[in-house]
Amino acid sequence: MLGTLTILLLCQLAGELIARLLHLPIPGPVLGMLFLFAGLLLRGGVPRAIQDTAGGILRHLSLLFIPAGVGVMTHAGRLSAEALPIILALFGSTLFGVAVTAKVMAALLRPTSASADEAANPGAKP
Structure with a gap:
């Protein structure tokens, strides 16, 4: 799982670096997703490890809304x-x-x- 998370975060980091270095109007994580998508297309499918890790992240997606909720309450x-x-x-x-x-x-x-x-x-x- 750690290796898969590393792959996902490296794709996001690559997207963020390119977006900032080239001053692109596209968010870095979106470019990172495109890089991940291209890599998976070249590979010919999604490895089971990435499916399991992505599923785990999605199962706990609601936790990512806590900072947004705190921001709303801070600026109420x-x-x-x-x-x-x-x-x-x-x-x-x-x-x-x-x-x-x-x-x-x-x-x-x-x-x-x-x-x-x-x-x-x-x-x-x-």
Whole structure:
């Protein structure tokens, strides 16, 4: 397990170093994940040891939310003072995300539904 954790952390470290050295707008851990993904693709699969270690990390993922919860409690006064802008931003961004997702889905499904109509009615004109 220690060797597998070392591999995971080295991928994250490599991503962090490259992101900082090249001043990339991508977070280092995301680059590290891409490096890990590329390595696993080259290897042809995920070794059992990495599966077990990743599963162990995921089982205890809730522990990683404790620092965020402490941060929220530490800044509770500021959050209550700025509650209205925060709530508006959350609802606005959620609605925007849902709207964009709906538009993209409608655009992607449009050609599929047209070809399904043609298959059902081959001689019909649109």
